[in-house]
Amino acid sequence: MSGDTFATPQTQDRDVLLDVRGVQKIYTGHGRTVEAIRDLTFSVGRGELVCIVGPSGAGKTTLLKCIAGLLEPTAGTVTLDGQRVTRPPQSMAVVFQEYGRSLYPWKTVQQNVELPLKQKKLPKARRQELVNEALAAVGLGEVHDAYPWQLSGGMQQRVAIARAVAYQPQVLLMDEPFAAVDAQTRADLEDLIRSLWHKLGVTILFVTHDIEESVYLGQRVLVLSSSPTVVMEDLPIDLPDERSQLETRSGRRFAELRHHVYEQIQLAKHRKGSEPGPDATPDVVAHGNAV
Numbered sequence: 001m002s003g004d005t006f007a008t009p010q011t012q013d014r015d016v017l018l019d020v021r022g023v024q025k026i027y028t029g030h031g032r033t034v035e036a037i038r039d040l041t042f043s044v045g046r047g048e049l050v051c052i053v054g055p056s057g058a059g060k061t062t063l064l065k066c067i068a069g070l071l072e073p074t075a076g077t078v079t080l081d082g083q084r085v086t087r088p089p090q091s092m093a094v095v096f097q098e099y100g101r102s103l104y105p106w107k108t109v110q111q112n113v114e115l116p117l118k119q120k121k122l123p124k125a126r127r128q129e130l131v132n133e134a135l136a137a138v139g140l141g142e143v144h145d146a147y148p149w150q151l152s153g154g155m156q157q158r159v160a161i162a163r164a165v166a167y168q169p170q171v172l173l174m175d176e177p178f179a180a181v182d183a184q185t186r187a188d189l190e191d192l193i194r195s196l197w198h199k200l201g202v203t204i205l206f207v208t209h210d211i212e213e214s215v216y217l218g219q220r221v222l223v224l225s226s227s228p229t230v231v232m233e234d235l236p237i238d239l240p241d242e243r244s245q246l247e248t249r250s251g252r253r254f255a256e257l258r259h260h261v262y263e264q265i266q267l268a269k270h271r272k273g274s275e276p277g278p279d280a281t282p283d284v285v286a287h288g289n290a291v
C-alpha cells in the first residue's frame, strides 16, 4: 500500500463552522506541569462529521473541553461560527462516555431530557414536543417515566444522546460515548449517530480511541500524536455515504483505511508533538518502527 492512495482534505472552499487554531494546553498545579496539547490546528465545516483518534493520554478529552469552553487553552483560539469560544456556547452540546454520571438518577428520562430545554427557557409545549421527537429519534418512545437506573447501559446512552439532540445544537461533541457499552449496542449506536447526523444536519466532532469506529463513522479522521499533542494526519474517508455494519466493514477500502490509521496510531505512540513530522509513508512505517 502506498501513502499516495490517501488524499489530503480539500479545505479551501468549505463553510467553516468550528476553527481550532494553535491550541495549546498546559496543566499546572501540585508542583507539576503537564503540556497535554502542544499545537492543534484544524477546522470543521458546517454539517461535517469528523472523528478524532489518538493514543491513550494524547489529550483528546482536554481538546474537547477546550472546544466546549469548559477549559481555557494556554494559547491559541477556538472559534465557533466566527465567535471566539471563551465559555460553553449555547449552540454546543456534549455527550460524555460516562452516561451513568451524566444522567440524574433521581430524575425520570423525560425530566433528564427536558432539563437543558428549561435552562433555554423554552415554553412547556415546545419542550414536550422536542423531548418526544428526540426520544422517538433514538428509539426510546416508551420510556419517558422510567428512571435511568431502570434502563440498560445502551438505553441510558441513548437518553444522553436524546438530551443532546433535543437541545438542537449546531455542534455535537462526543467524547468516547460508546466506550462503556457492549459491541452489539455499540454498532447500533454508531448507526444511530449516522442516521441522526443525516436527519438533523448537525455538525459532529466525535472522539474515539477505536480506529474502526473512526473510519466507519467519519467523513474525516484526525489522527493525533502522543502528548504533547499535534495533528499527525487529517484523513478524508472516501467510503460511500450509505454505510452498513456488514458491508462497509467487510469492504476492501474500509480495510485499507483502517490499516492506514492503525499504522499512523502506532507511529503516534512513539511520536510526541515535539518531534519531527511523519514523512514516512505507511510502507516505511510497516517495516520500520511500528510495534
Ligand SMILES: Nc1ncnc2c1ncn2[C@@H]1O[C@H](COP(=O)(O)OP(=O)(O)OP(=O)(O)O)[C@@H](O)[C@H]1O
Binding pocket: 027, 028, 034, 035, 036, 054, 055, 056, 057, 058, 059, 060, 061, 062, 063, 209, 227
Ligand atoms: N486536570 C489535569 N491536571 C493535570 N494533568 C492533566 C489533567 N487532565 C489531564 N491531564 C494530563 O493531560 C494529558 C492528556 O489527558 P487527556 O485525558 O486529555 O487525554 P485522552 O487522550 O483523553 O486520554 P484517554 O484516551 O486515556 O482518555 C495526560 O497526560 C493527563 O495526565
